Amino acid sequence: MADKNTVASLAELLAPYAERTEAGLERWLVEPGTPGTLAEAMRYCVLGAGKRLRPGLVWLAAEAVGDRPGRDELLARAAVAVELVHCYSLVHDDLPAMDDDLLRRGRPTAHAEFGEAMAVLVGDALLTRAFGVLAEADAGDAPAAAAVTRVLAQASGPAGMIAGQVADMGLCELPGGLEGVQYIHLRKTAALVRAAAEMGALCGGADGRRIAAVRLWAERLGLVYQSVDDLLDATGSAEQLGKTPGKDAGAGKRSALAELGRERLGARIDTLSQRAVEAVEPLGDRAGKLRELTALLARRTH
Amino acid sequence: MADKNTVASLAELLAPYAERTEAGLERWLVEPGTPGTLAEAMRYCVLGAGKRLRPGLVWLAAEAVGDRPGRDELLARAAVAVELVHCYSLVHDDLPAMDDDLLRRGRPTAHAEFGEAMAVLVGDALLTRAFGVLAEADAGDAPAAAAVTRVLAQASGPAGMIAGQVADMGLCELPGGLEGVQYIHLRKTAALVRAAAEMGALCGGADGRRIAAVRLWAERLGLVYQSVDDLLDATGSAEQLGKTPGKDAGAGKRSALAELGRERLGARIDTLSQRAVEAVEPLGDRAGKLRELTALLARRTH
Numbered sequence: 077m078a079d080k081n082t083v084a085s086l087a088e089l090l091a092p093y094a095e096r097t098e099a100g101l102e103r104w105l106v107e108p109g110t111p112g113t114l115a116e117a118m119r120y121c122v123l124g125a126g127k128r129l130r131p132g133l134v135w136l137a138a139e140a141v142g143d144r145p146g147r148d149e150l151l152a153r154a155a156v157a158v159e160l161v162h163c164y165s166l167v168h169d170d171l172p173a174m175d176d177d178l179l180r181r182g183r184p185t186a187h188a189e190f191g192e193a194m195a196v197l198v199g200d201a202l203l204t205r206a207f208g209v210l211a212e213a214d215a216g217d218a219p220a221a222a223a224v225t226r227v228l229a230q231a232s233g234p235a236g237m238i239a240g241q242v243a244d245m246g247l248c249e250l251p252g253g254l255e256g257v258q259y260i261h262l263r264k265t266a267a268l269v270r271a272a273a274e275m276g277a278l279c280g281g282a283d284g285r286r287i288a289a290v291r292l293w294a295e296r297l298g299l300v301y302q303s304v305d306d307l308l309d310a311t312g313s314a315e316q317l318g319k320t321p322g323k324d325a326g327a328g329k330r331s332a333l334a335e336l337g338r339e340r341l342g343a344r345i346d347t348l349s350q351r352a353v354e355a356v357e358p359l360g361d362r363a364g365k366l367r368e369l370t371a372l373l374a375r376r377t378h
Numbered sequence: 379m380a381d382k383n384t385v386a387s388l389a390e391l392l393a394p395y396a397e398r399t400e401a402g403l404e405r406w407l408v409e410p411g412t413p414g415t416l417a418e419a420m421r422y423c424v425l426g427a428g429k430r431l432r433p434g435l436v437w438l439a440a441e442a443v444g445d446r447p448g449r450d451e452l453l454a455r456a457a458v459a460v461e462l463v464h465c466y467s468l469v470h471d472d473l474p475a476m477d478d479d480l481l482r483r484g485r486p487t488a489h490a491e492f493g494e495a496m497a498v499l500v501g502d503a504l505l506t507r508a509f510g511v512l513a514e515a516d517a518g519d520a521p522a523a524a525a526v527t528r529v530l531a532q533a534s535g536p537a538g539m540i541a542g543q544v545a546d547m548g549l550c551e552l553p554g555g556l557e558g559v560q561y562i563h564l565r566k567t568a569a570l571v572r573a574a575a576e577m578g579a580l581c582g583g584a585d586g587r588r589i590a591a592v593r594l595w596a597e598r599l600g601l602v603y604q605s606v607d608d609l610l611d612a613t614g615s616a617e618q619l620g621k622t623p624g625k626d627a628g629a630g631k632r633s634a635l636a637e638l639g640r641e642r643l644g645a646r647i648d649t650l651s652q653r654a655v656e657a658v659e660p661l662g663d664r665a666g667k668l669r670e671l672t673a674l675l676a677r678r679t680h
Contacts (some may be wrong), residue, residue, distance in 0.1 A: 109537030111550035119537065168502060172493035179413050192475035196498065200470060200505065201536040207509040208531030211524050222513050226525075229510030233418065234503035235411030245495050248413035251614040 084340075086127065086372040089365065093132035093155070098123070100156040104209045110201075117190045117198045118205075121188050125181040129373075130162050130272040131155035131303075133294060136369065137276030141286045141360045144217060146281045150217045154224050157206040161232045162268060164202035167195055169318075175323070182318035203232075219344045224275045229240040231271030240264025244329065254335045258299075261332070266298025273297075289358050293366055296352035303345050306331040307338065308378065317376040349374040388674040391667065395434035395457070400425070402433075402458040406511045407415040411457045412503075419492045420507075424465045431603075431675075432464050432574040433457035435596060438671065439578030440666045449581045452519045456526050456577040459508040463534045464570060469497055471510075471543060475670065477625065484620035513562035526577045533573030542566025545639045546631065556637045563634070567607075568600025572653075575599075591660045595668060598654035600674050605647050608633040608680065609640065618680040651676040 101122055106115045134155040138147075157246045170177040170185040171192065177186045187195035206228070213221040230236055240263030243246050243256075250256035273294035310333050312321050324331055332341050352370045356363040403424055408417045436457040440449075472479040472487040473494065480490045489497035508530070515523040532538055542565030544550050545558075552558035575596030579589045612635050614623050628635055634643050654672045658665040 095673055107532070107535060107537045109541065111536075111544050113550045114536055116543050168498055171497060171498060176677060181498075191549075194544070194549055195474060196473060197540055197544055197547075197549075199502070200466075201540045202560055203502065203505055204531055204535040204540065207527065208535055211527035211531050213524070215521050215524070218524045219517050221548065222515070222520045222523060224519070225509065225513035229513050230409070233506040233510055234413075234416055235409045238499055238503045238506065239411065239413050239416065242413050242416050242496070242499055245499075247493075247496055247499075248415045305645050 086369075086376055087265065087368055089372060090132045093135045094128040095268060096152060097128045097131040097134070097155050097159055100152045100336065101159065104153070104156050104212075105160075105205065107208075108204070113190075113194070114201060117186065117194050118201055120183075120189060121186050121198055121202065122160065122169050126159075126163075128159060128269060130158045130199075133269065133272040134158060134276035134279070136296070136365055137273040137290045138280035140356065140359050140366050141277045141280040141282035141290060144202065147217065147220065147281070150213050150221060150224070151276065151279045153209050153213055153221075154228075154279055155272075157210050157224075157228055158183065158268065158272045158275065160202045160206035160209070161228065161237075164199045164206070164237060165232070165237060165241070165268075166223035167199040171195060174241070174245065175327070177320060177323065179314060179320050180318065184313075206232075211344065220279060223278050227271050227278065228276050231267040236263055236267040236271075250330075254332070257330050257332050257335050260330065261299050261302040262295070265302040266295050268301065269301060270294040288358060289356050290366075292355035293352050293363075293370075296348050296355060297370055297373060299346045300345055300352060303332050303348065304376055306333045307341055307345075308376075309333070310338075312378060318378070329377070345374050388678055391671060391674060392430055392434045395437045396430035398437065398454060398455050399430045399433040399461055402454045403461065406455070406458055406514075407462075408583075409507070409510075415492075415496070416503060417664070419488065419496050420503055422485075422491060423469050423488050423500055423504065424462065427485070428461075428465075430461060433461045434671075435571065435574040436460060436578035436581070438667055439575040439592045439596070440582035442583040442585035442658065442661050442668050443579045444664065445594060449519065449583070451468065451523065452515050452523055452526070453578065453581045455511050455515050455523075456530075456581055457574075459512050459526075459530055460570065460574045460577065461506035462504045463513070463530065463539075466501045467534070467539060467543070467570075469501040469504065472495060476543070476547065477629070479622060479625065480524070481616060481622050482620065484617075489640030522581060525580050529573050529576050529580065533569040535584060538565055538569040542569065542579075547655065552632075556634070559632050559634050559637050562632065563601050563604040566605040568597045571603060574595040588661060591631060591658050592668075594657035595654050595665075595672075598650050599672055599675060602647055602650045602654060602672065603635050605643060605650065606676065606678055608635045609643055609647070610678075611635070613638075614680060620680070647676050 135313055167186045169175050177185050210225045240260050244262045270291055273290045277290045309324050349370050353367050356366050388452050469488045471477050479487050512523055512527045545562045572593055575592045579592045611626050649670050655669050658668050
C-alpha cells in the first residue's frame with residue numbers, strides 16, 4: 077500500500093481540499109437577505125470546523141478518474157453541497173428529540189448555543205442551501221449538475237441518510253446482529269461518503285466502469301470510517317473526539333463494537349480497508365491518494 | 379372581475395390541478411428503500427389533505443403565460459416539489475420547539491402522531507425529496523429544471539421562508555408595526571406562493587415581462603392569503619380551519635389583525651386583491667382564472 081509522496085497525516089492529505097472547501101463555503105453559504113441571527117448560526121455550524129473529509133472526497137475522486145477541464149466550479153459547488161448536507165445532519169441529529177448531544181466539533185451544539193427552534197431552522201437552511209448551491213451552477217453545466225444533485229438527494233434522502241438515522245433511533249425494524257448494524261452504517265455514514273466520491277467522479281467525466289470503482293471504494297471507506305467511529309466512541313476522550321464519548325453505548329445504541337468486541341472489530345476494519353483498496357485497482361496509479369486515505373482513516377484516533 | 383366560466387368555489391377551481399398533484403405525489407413521494415415506518419409518516423403528512431393551492435398555482439401560471447408543449451412532466455415535478463416543501467414546513471413549524479401545534483389539516487400533527495424525532499426526520503425527508511424530484515427530471519429539461527430549482531431553493535431558503543419563520547418566532551430583529559408583519563408575511567407565506575407561480579411560468583416558457591407579471595400577482599396573492607389567515611385565526615373554529623384557532627394571538631405573535639383591527643384588515647385585503655389583479659393585466663384574457671382565484675382567496679372562510 078506504500079505510495080510515492082506518502083503523507084504523514086489525514087489532516088495533511090485533506091488540507092489542500094479543505095482550503096478550497098472553506099473558500100467555497102465562505103462564498104456560497106449565506107445568501108443576501110438572510111437575517112443576521114440566522115446567518116450567524118449558519119456560520120457557527122459550518123465554518124472553521126471539521127475535517128472536511130466528504131468534500132475532500134469530491135476532489136480526490138475527480139482527480140482519480142482523470143480531470144475533465146472546465147468543471148472546476150461545479151466541483152467546488154458539489155464539495156460545498158456535500159459539506160452542507162453533512163453539517164445539517166449533525167445539527168438535526170444532535171437535537172434533544174434525537175441524540176440530545178451538547179458537544180460537537182469541540183464546541184456547544186447548535187441547540188445548546190442558539191436554542192432548539194433556531195437549531196431546527198439552521199438545519200433546514202443548510203439543507204436547502206446545499207441544493208440551492210448546486211442549482212446555481214452555470215447553465216452549461218446543467219445536465220452534469222442535475223446528475224450530481226440526483227446522487228446527493230438520493231444519498232441524503234429517505235432511502236439513504238435519513239433511513240440510517242431512523243434506524244439508529246430505533247424507529248424502524250432491523251435485522252439482528254451485525255446485519256442490523258451494517259444497515260445503519262451503510263445509510264447513516266457510507267451513503268453520503270459514497271455520494272461525495274460519485275459526485276466527484278461525475279464532475280470528472282468518468283465512464284461507468286470508473287464511477288462504479290470509485291463508488292465501491294467509497295462505500296467500503298464509509299464502513300471503515302463508521303467502524304472506527306464505533307471503536308473511538310468507546311476509547312477516545314471528549315478532547316480528542318470533540319464530542320461526548322460513550323454516548324452511543326450509554327444510549328443502548330447498536331454498534332459494531334457491541335456486536336463484535338474490540339478485537340474482531342479491529343480485524344473487520346482491516347478487511348474492509350483491504351477491500352476498499354481492491355475496489356480502485358482498475359484506476360491504477362491515479363488511485364494513490366485514495367489508497368493513502370483509506371489507510372489513514374483506518375488508523376485515525378479522532 | 380367577472381369572467382366567463384366563473385366557478386363557485388376555491389375547491390372547484392383547484393380540483394383538476396389537485397387531482398394531478400395527488401397523482402404526482404403518489405408517484406414520486408416514496409423512493410424504493412425507504413423504511414416502512416418513515417414512508418408511512420411521509421404519506422400521512424402529505425397525501426389526501428390540504429387545498430393543494432401552491433401546486434395549483436404552478437399549473438395556473440403555466441396556462442396563463444401560454445403553455446410550451448413537452449414540459450408536462452417538469453410542470454408536474456415542479457408542482458409536487460412545491461407541495462413537498464410546503465408540507466415539510468408545516469411539519470417543522472408545528473414542532474414543540476416551534477409553534478407547538480397538535481392539530482393540522484383536521485388531524486394530529488406529525489409529532490403528535492409519530493413522536494418528535496420522526497417528525498424532524500419526516501420534514502427533512504420531504505424537503506430532500508422535493509429537490510430529488512426536480513433533479514430526476516428528463517435530461518433534456520435540465521436547464522429549465524435548474525432554473526425552477528433555483529427559484530424554489532431561494533424562496534424556501536434562509537432568505538425566504540426560513541427567514542419568515544425565524545422572524546415569526548421572534549428570533550431576529552424586526553421593524554415595528556405593519557412593516558414587521560409585512561416582513562413576516564412576505565417570507566413565511568408569499569415567498570413560496572410567488573415561487574410556485576414563477577416555477578409554472580418558467581416551465582411554460584414565458585418571457586421576462588410575463589414572468590414578472592405572474593410573480594407580482596402571486597406575491598400580492600400570498601399577502602392576501604396570509605392576511606385572511608390572520609383574520610380567520612381570530613374568527614374561525616378548529617373544525618372550519620383544521621388547526622387550532624387563536625393560537626397565534628395567544629402566543630403573542632405579531633399579526634396583521636393585531637396591527638390593524640378587523641375593519642382596516644378587511645380593507646387591506648380588498649386593496650391587495652385589487653393590486654394583485656392589476657399585476658396580471660398584461661396577460662389579458664389568459665389571466666381569467668388568476669383573477670378568479672384572487673377573488674376566491676380573498677373571501678375564503680377556511
